[in-house]
Amino acid sequence: MYRILRKQRLNPTVTRMVIDAPKVARKAQAGQFVILRVKEDGERIPLTIADYDAMAGTVTIIYQIVGATTMLLDRLEQGDAILDFVGPLGRPSEVKHLHKVCVIGGGVGCAIAYPTAKALHENGAEVTLISGFRNKDLVILQEEFQAVSKTCHLVSDDGSTGKKGLVTDVLKELIEQGESFDEVIAIGPLVMMKFVCLLTKQYSIKTIVSMNPIMIDGTGMCGCCRLSVGGEMKFACVDGPDFDGHAVDFDEAISRSSTYREHERKAREEACNLFHKEVAS
Amino acid sequence: MYGIPEFRLPKTIVQQEIEGLKEMGVEIECNTVIGRSQTVDELFEEGYEAVFIGSGAGLPNFMNLSGENLKGVYSANEFLTRCNLMKAYQKGGDTPLQRAKRAVIVGGGNVAMDAARCAKRLGVGHVYIVYRRSMEELPARKEEVEHAMEEGIEFLLLRNPIRVLGNEEGWIRGVECVEMELGEPDESGRCRPVEKNGSNFVLEADCMIMAIGTSPNPLIRSTTEGLETNRKGCLVCDEQGRTTREGVFAGGDAVSGAATVILAMGAGKTAAKAIDEYIKNKQ
Numbered sequence A: 001m002y003r004i005l006r007k008q009r010l011n012p013t014v015t016r017m018v019i020d021a022p023k024v025a026r027k028a029q030a031g032q033f034v035i036l037r038v039k040e041d042g043e044r045i046p047l048t049i050a051d052y053d054a055m056a057g058t059v060t061i062i063y064q065i066v067g068a069t070t071m072l073l074d075r076l077e078q079g080d081a082i083l084d085f086v087g088p089l090g091r092p093s094e095v096k097h098l099h100k101v102c103v104i105g106g107g108v109g110c111a112i113a114y115p116t117a118k119a120l121h122e123n124g125a126e127v128t129l130i131s132g133f134r135n136k137d138l139v140i141l142q143e144e145f146q147a148v149s150k151t152c153h154l155v156s157d158d159g160s161t162g163k164k165g166l167v168t169d170v171l172k173e174l175i176e177q178g179e180s181f182d183e184v185i186a187i188g189p190l191v192m193m194k195f196v197c198l199l200t201k202q203y204s205i206k207t208i209v210s211m212n213p214i215m216i217d218g219t220g221m222c223g224c225c226r227l228s229v230g231g232e233m234k235f236a237c238v239d240g241p242d243f244d245g246h247a248v249d250f251d252e253a254i255s256r257s258s259t260y261r262e263h264e265r266k267a268r269e270e271a272c273n274l275f276h277k278e279v280a281s
Numbered sequence B: 001m002y003g004i005p006e007f008r009l010p011k012t013i014v015q016q017e018i019e020g021l022k023e024m025g026v027e028i029e030c031n032t033v034i035g036r037s038q039t040v041d042e043l044f045e046e047g048y049e050a051v052f053i054g055s056g057a058g059l060p061n062f063m064n065l066s067g068e069n070l071k072g073v074y075s076a077n078e079f080l081t082r083c084n085l086m087k088a089y090q091k092g093g094d095t096p097l098q099r100a101k102r103a104v105i106v107g108g109g110n111v112a113m114d115a116a117r118c119a120k121r122l123g124v125g126h127v128y129i130v131y132r133r134s135m136e137e138l139p140a141r142k143e144e145v146e147h148a149m150e151e152g153i154e155f156l157l158l159r160n161p162i163r164v165l166g167n168e169e170g171w172i173r174g175v176e177c178v179e180m181e182l183g184e185p186d187e188s189g190r191c192r193p194v195e196k197n198g199s200n201f202v203l204e205a206d207c208m209i210m211a212i213g214t215s216p217n218p219l220i221r222s223t224t225e226g227l228e229t230n231r232k233g234c235l236v237c238d239e240q241g242r243t244t245r246e247g248v249f250a251g252g253d254a255v256s257g258a259a260t261v262i263l264a265m266g267a268g269k270t271a272a273k274a275i276d277e278y279i280k281n282k283q
Ligand SMILES: Cc1cc2nc3c(=O)[nH]c(=O)nc-3n(C[C@H](O)[C@H](O)[C@H](O)COP(=O)(O)OP(=O)(O)OC[C@H]3O[C@@H](n4cnc5c(N)ncnc54)[C@H](O)[C@@H]3O)c2cc1C
Pocket: A033, A043, A044, A045, A046, A047, A048, A049, A050, A062, A063, A064, A065, A066, A067, A068, A069, A070, A071, A108, A111, A112, A211, A212, A213, A214, A215, A216, A241, A257, A258, A264, A265, A267, A268
């Protein structure tokens, strides 16, 4: 069992937890993830290692409540324990060779972008950060981002915080102003990553994206996380999750991500009903 | 525990075996992936004198067909995991599995039979097994084939898929297949199937399960120095289960490629003796 040492709500649907998991912490690197299971017979879900402290033996996860399992996870409090917590899985992000990088985070993707930005910063790279959210209530991690970047841009879809617009607007503006980057690292919704890649392709800037397809085992066993990269089949859990964004078939990934949409909607409703009943009784 | 369906090997039997091991004092560390959480070298550093690798052959093969990444196309591993281990068949299990009407299983081994029977038991109306050779060459055990037939699985032999067709929403709607004939024997001694020109036909389906074999997971070999593997990625061992690295032993599917439980258990026993000898002689 893996104890929850701290729990903190970052916005109405996003929570941060610090988990006691010394073995995972000892090996963790930016870009890797864990797979956890809240209860026996529960679903296994992947979450990025948002931060880690090898000395203290802790791993931080940041998750958005989107469905049945994240709802169940969110019912646990400080002092409770998670049943299974396997990791670190996946390949670490490659940060060593980079000097000047633009890191883009969209929504809860910021939780995945943060450890990479931090690792870049610690390696002496100059980081420009662009984060985008739907509105001001959903903003997370701004202080953390400022601490690891040289400049930090914030945009929102409705203009309720930061500049009104999309992350691609800011990126385009920076490039047009003459900024140059060794690489752009974009992490967020598939559609956002797709459009960042379309933009950077025009300017021939190498772009890395973090792919988060549905996963089961996270060790290469099931093939359900497969995607097409440069015409080849790759397993995101063992070959990624980071890939060359210009080679990824986003349309296929977007289609595959909707496989269980109907089931998820039902599971979420059932979970909601169950929790409401418990609260009521 | 993930692959073999309940009707073939009840989980309670496996559980009893595990309990037996625990009673004998074997410590089981769950949630540890060797090569990621810890490496083989680190196990030695911790003071273990020998390591046995029994990591199986878990990596599913695909055929690289166009449309293989459409929704509704699974590896047998994924399908059976969702169904057996994660109990997608139970109401209340959290892991989803699509409800299909017509399923095509590609392959002719025991895994294909299991996947077909699981699909049938989940309520799929038509379940087809598409295999490129004839009944004679079908690699599954005879009883398995008989059971599958009894349960109403439809066998399409001497057929091979060449393309997966999708609808506008990205779901599979059919599989384009081609008829095959048996030609000259190949190096394995079995007749090589060759496509019959112009025999293409479309099999309507909303689910396709690829059961065309697995290969060993590269995670351990790629993170451990001095472990030799063969062309197929299987660990190279002598008859005692000794790998090319001192103190490291291996057995089961990781060495033989996908095989059987009995062979894997035998390999474990042989290696246990060799490990015992190795540690005694070291002192
Ligand atoms: C490598 C990786 C890293 C991730 N890191 C984070 C993170 O740091 N923070 C975060 O909030 N989310 C992260 N996710 C997404 C997270 O795994 C899903 O939000 C979670 O599984 C949803 O489960 P649910 O039952 O609550 O929702 P569901 O209702 O089951 O699903 C809601 C959405 O989550 C996706 N999803 C569902 N099950 C899985 C699964 N097993 N694997 C992947 N995606 C799934 C579905 O496509 C769906 O769109 C990551 C995913 C991957 C693959």
